[in-house]
Amino acid sequence: MSAPNAAITLALSKGRIFDETLPLLKAAGIEVTEDPSTSRKLILPTTRPDVRVVLVRATDVPTYVQQGGADLGVAGLDVLLEHGAEWGNGSAGLYQPLDLRIARCRMSVAARADFDYASAVRQGSRIRVATKYVSIARDHFADKGVHVDLIKLYGSMELAPLTGLADAIVDLVSTGSTLKANKLVEVEPIMPISSRLIVNQAALKLKREPIRGLIQAFESAIPQE
Ligand code: PRT
Ligand code: MG
Numbered sequence: 001m002s003a004p005n006a007a008i009t010l011a012l013s014k015g016r017i018f019d020e021t022l023p024l025l026k027a028a029g030i031e032v033t034e035d036p037s038t039s040r041k042l043i044l045p046t047t048r049p050d051v052r053v054v055l056v057r058a059t060d061v062p063t064y065v066q067q068g069g070a071d072l073g074v075a076g077l078d079v080l081l082e083h084g085a086e087w088g089n090g091s092a093g094l095y096q097p098l099d100l101r102i103a104r105c106r107m108s109v110a111a112r113a114d115f116d117y118a119s120a121v122r123q124g125s126r127i128r129v130a131t132k133y134v135s136i137a138r139d140h141f142a143d144k145g146v147h148v149d150l151i152k153l154y155g156s157m158e159l160a161p162l163t164g165l166a167d168a169i170v171d172l173v174s175t176g177s178t179l180k181a182n183k184l185v186e187v188e189p190i191m192p193i194s195s196r197l198i199v200n201q202a203a204l205k206l207k208r209e210p211i212r213g214l215i216q217a218f219e220s221a222i223p224q225e
């Protein structure tokens with residue numbers, strides 16, 4: 001990286017995480033001086049000369065922070081849990097000091113209205129479940145003692161029950177309108193999801209003062225309910 005060592009790099013993903021992190025940064029006195037929706041830049045300067053933002057895919061944020069490509073990042077709990085499970089070393093080197101309480105939603109099981117999930121569970125049937133969140137789904141059904149065949153998808157999970165690919169899906173639900181539009185119903189909540197601040201542990205040692213300052217600023221800006 002060409003930036004001087006003392007500079008701090010924050011990894012964000014475009015979309016809701018970027019949008020909902022901006023007010024937290026602003027409360028910390030930091031404003032991003034370029035708009036990612038009109039700019040094609042992936043490195044965005046801020047009003048603080050020693051702080052810059054890098055834009056990466058949501059699922060790449062933990063990798064950037066863990067490997068030191070960024071000092072800090074903001075990632076959904078869904079992304080963190082899947083990342084930790086995918087890599088043998090889990091979340092080694094990643095410090096998670098704060099629940100930022102932004103980009104909130106829930107992980108749930110959903111199915112077609114005409115699929116009787118409860119009775120399939122009671123009867124001990126094997127249920128075919130399509131999801132992008134294989135690790136969260138596996139743990140959930142194992143805890144409940146439900147037999148499932150997991151089908152890994154990378155998007156448009158709602159389509160799976162409609163085409164007969166699966167009986168149910170595990171996906172994030174926020175307003176519920178995506179499920180409704182596809183005539184699916186939420187049959188079981190799995191866990192509440194929000195975004196977390198993550199910090200590279202080595203960076204925290206090397207740049208202790210500025211990073212501590214940022215964590216404290218974020219902490220006082222967290223939305224309260
Ligand atoms: O979209 P892209 O492929 O670029 O990447 P991404 O989906 O990983 O990023 P993004 O920005 O969509 O999501 C980033 C993070 O936001 C996720 O990791 C979650 O922690 C959080 N988040 C909060 C959500 C939602 N709410 C959400 N509603 N992520 C996705 N959704 C999707 C959901 O998967 C479903 O398709 O929105 C749809 C449901 O929304 P409702 O309002 O119709 O219920
Ligand atoms: Mg998305």
